[in-house]
Amino acid sequence: MVDIEALKENFLNQEIDSKEFVLDAEKMVTAARASGETREIYLNPEHADFQATPAILCSLASGRHLPIDFPKLGGIPMDGGKAVECLAPVRAGVPLTGRTHLHDIYDKKGRSGRMILIVVRLELFDADNTHLATTDSRLVIRENNN
């Protein structure tokens, strides 16, 4: 059985990836409209406050979810959920940088065994290094004890 505390000690809060993004206005509108969005600030690129919806921010993923030396725990990680903290509007057509680290590792035990949950945190910054948003992706891995 994997030692969760050892994983936390070895892997939390170390940057594992940095990736550049530029959001496309047309795609932002398409995704917002398909989600049922009604506000002009998400649907009209000409609006002075045009910005990305929280869900679009959660689509920005690093090229790497886990550190290269992270141990194999079992099956393929499943997407257990997403969270986003919106700190400032995220605009189309401007350079963005997403820096990723592991924020938390914990487990849940059930009748079918233990699940390991890994929170992968991406912090999004603009070119002035202003922190715009933080997104969390919860990876769920069923532990393989064989």
Place this chain on the structure above:
Amino acid sequence: MSIDTIADVEFGAELPTFTPDTSLTEVSKFAHAVGWGGARFEDHDAAREQGLPGALVPGIMGMGFLTSTIHQWSDNAVIEHIDTVFRAPMIADEPCQIGAVVTDIDEDTGLVELDMTLKNAADETRVFGTARVRLPV
């Protein structure tokens, strides 16, 4: 009743329900727009060949449905934080409904906490979550 300021919000109040368009056409548009195109989001038969119950609605599209519900409830609501748990797959072309309830109000800061659920036609929860929203004081 329109929700313009924090004074308009009542503890325990339910937000108007929202029935989003989960058609394969809209799911496919969303998936492509966020760079997640592929059979699992665009083609029921191809998704079943991958062992899935049908073409999936991306989890973050479910989050988009939740945020749209909040924005339809109040033009002035600003979402500061939203956290969603993908409890079970959502299938494209299957109807679903969003519900939300006010669980906390801070009249000094204008912050409102919401519990939110996305349920399918069988009343099974597929996505649930919480949101922290700011309204004018």
